[in-house]
Amino acid sequence: MYLLSHLCDTSITWTLFFPFSTSLSLLEGLYCTCLKVLIIHHGCSSYRNKMSLSSVLSAEAIDGAIKGCQAADSFCPKQFFQLCGLTKKSPQDVKKVFEILDNDGNGYIERDELKGFLQRFCPGARALTDKEITAFLNAADDDSDGRIGVDEFQALVLS
Ligand SMILES: [Ca+2]
Numbered sequence: 808m809y810l811l812s813h814l815c816d817t818s819i820t821w822t823l824f825f826p827f828s829t830s831l832s833l834l835e836g837l838y839c840t841c842l843k844v845l846i847i848h849h850g851c852s853s854y855r856n857k858m859s860l861s862s863v864l865s866a867e868a869i870d871g872a873i874k875g876c877q878a879a880d881s882f883c884p885k886q887f888f889q890l891c892g893l894t895k896k897s898p899q900d901v902k903k904v905f906e907i908l909d910n911d912g913n914g915y916i917e918r919d920e921l922k923g924f925l926q927r928f929c930p931g932a933r934a935l936t937d938k939e940i941t942a943f944l945n946a947a948d949d950d951s952d953g954r955i956g957v958d959e960f961q962a963l964v965l966s
Pocket residue numbers: 909910911912913914915916917920
């Protein structure tokens with residue numbers, strides 16, 4: 808990937824230095840290559856985002872936490888965070904997990920994102936029930952705006 812982007816940068820520099828000796832089709836080709844590299848880069852960064860959960864938590868701990876709340880309405884956020892090992896992590900690591908759970912990246916975890924909470928940890932896990940989502944919000948939503956901010960999430964996990 809580095810090699811590709813390096814190559815792309817070199818091509819841009821090259822066309823800047825020799826703008827008139829380069830044929831239009833070659834420029835178009837380079838433009839397409841750069842676009843492709845950008846697309847590949849973008850794809851990789853979202854892939855990295857998805858992967859960083861396992862860089863914070865071990866697969867075994869996540870598995871244990873998911874197994875601990877398999878039955879509907881048995882999910883307890885505090886217990887889940889303890890079992891998956893997040894309560895022992897740094898505020899920065901907790902923030903990383905928050906950013907993964909904030910699927911649309913608007914800075915808050917909302918009800919619909921809480922519904923797929925377990926699935927962010929394990930794709931095959933069940934959805935949270937309405938009752939569990941409400942209990943989750945009640946436990947975390949200190950300013951009562953109906954969503955969980957990063958401070959509220961860190962406080963819930965680390966307190
Ligand atoms: Ca969100």
